[in-house]
Amino acid sequence: MAETNLQDDSIHMNNDEDTIDDNSEFEEDSDIEELEVHELDKDIFERLKKNDPAVAILSIDLNCNNDKSFFNSIDWKADGGCISNNTHIKRLVIEYSDNSQQYTLGQEGDTFPTKEKLQDFFSCIYRNSSIGSVLFSLIQINEFGAALIEGLQGHPSLTGLEIEFGGLGSVGCRALGKVLKHLQGKLRDLQLPNCNIDDSGLGALCDGLLVNSSMRRISLYGNREITSVGWRALSNVIRDSNCKLVNLDLSSSELNDDGANILGSGLHESSVKDLNLSLNSSITGSGWRTLSNQLSQTSIKSLNISSNNMDDFGVAELASINTLKSLDLNFSRSVTPSGWRTFFNTLRTRGAQLVKLAISYNHIGNEGVTALVGLLRYMISLRTLHMDQMAESDIDSNRITSQGWVSFFNTLHGSNLNLVHLYLGGNEIDDEGIRLLAPLLSSMSSLKCLILGSNRSISSVGWRALTELLQSPNCTLERLDASESKLNDDTVVAFTNALSHNKTLKQLDLYDCFDDDENESIIRKRMGSRVYSSLQQNKYNGYLQFQSYSSRPRL
Secondary structure: OHHHHHHHHHHOOOOOOOOOHHHHHHHHHHHHHOOOEEEOOHHHHHHHHOOOOOOOEEEEEOOOOOOOOOHHHOOHHHHOHHHHOOOOOOEEEEEOOOOOOOEEOOOOOOOOOOHHHHHHHHHHHHHOOOOOEEEEEOEEOOHHHHHHHHOOOOOOOOOEEEEEOOOOHHHHHHHHHHHHHOOOOOOOEEEOOOOOOEHHHHHHHHHHHOOOOOOOEEEOOOOOEOOHHHHHHHHHHHOOOOOOOOEEEOOOOOOOHHHHHHHHHHHOOOOOOEEEOOOOOOOOHHHHHHHHHHHOOOOOOEEEOOOOOOOHHHHHHHOOOOOOOEEEOOOOOOOOHHHHHHHHHHHHHHOOOOOEEEOOOOOOHHHHHHHHHHHHOOOOOOOEEEOOOOOOOOOHHHOOOHHHHHHHHHHHOOOOOOOOEEEOOOOOOOHHHHHHHHHHHHOOOOOOEEEOOOOOOOOHHHHHOOHHHHHOOOOOOOEEEOOOOOOOHHHHHHHHHHHOOOOOOOEEEOOOOOOOOOOHHHHHHHHOHHHHHHHHHOOOOOEEEOOOOOOOOEO
């Protein structure tokens, strides 16, 4: 079960990393996500009426049984101008907070808003001209809800619409299809994860998409009821000359060999550049070989096929995609060390210019990593490399051993590799390996993120080898993860002394380096007041993590 969670998390986790050129139009959306979310209450309501520019993301809870819910107390017909006339709201989140029951938009009951109040509220949304995206969370859509969604047709500013963990049904999909068909609509980002969409629903969406030329990104993540009939409808859309789709996410959608083949034939003629097919384990090795061959005839730039049954032959076909800039092959454990060796050698021969390569949780072994060195030495374009957990196998030949890492780092010396993000957590890197890695990192003028946590073979001696990197005036590192490692007081002192000369580090992860029952005050005592004070004096505008991601003591 833990492994499944890790695989799910790996799908969408690298938003802060290098992006491909075709994603540049979504940069503004990413900036919005960094803003504070304001939950509707009495204070926020007053600020909305004053058109407060700080309230850019507004979250509204429709659960009238929730003490925090303020929705039902507002007369939206009389005071709806706080929404309709507002010029600063960019993102609107509409949710139902009670996870103990499903809520259908317009459902009658004491804890639900009335249909009249919902209609008045949605009319405010229709008249607003600043809202860029709307998210419906944990809300089912029936005919009443579908009518409310239809009202979004031709909205003057709406570019993003997301319905997550809800039930759309055919009626909801038909309503969305009408929104997509509207000639004045500006919708370009449609996210429908886990909405129980079937062939009929996808067909209704595709009817709208066939006449839509503004859509750039679609996610159907987790919709597992779609068969070859639905995939054929989508394939017809993406191959249509009117379709300008760039990003397509079909992860965890129960694609099989037939569906993958149908999509592959459509992708050959499409404008899609970013494709996510992760977590589709129903595609067999044979299916991946066919699809990989089809993808080699496309202009795909970013491809995520992690957590699948890719085999040696399928991964060999992938090396033929000359346009790839980003490739995620995490959890591709059916590929053998020999298959990885062939894959890396073929990429080198073809002169691949990847920007991001993710190969964590795989059985690459010393055989495969030797070929990887030959590829990386000359790949000056690479900025992100994921190589976490490369020792998760009882078969020695599948693992990158301590000596394998020593050889890897030693051979990379003198290369042109200049990474921004390097992930090496959970490996068998030892003191000798870290001693060779440190000068290699010092030669990287752009390195911002270094993940080395859970390397249990590194002792305090090895960790201190990194202090020279932190003290270097050319250091650009912003995050260092040394969590779940063998640190002692002397090591922490060494880090602290190094940090006193560092001006770039914003985040230092040290969680689970101490006993589980220790809290911050005990750690402060153990480290000594001089050490802790020195850490506090380094104002990184970031945080120091002692134990877990849920506890982030601010500096």
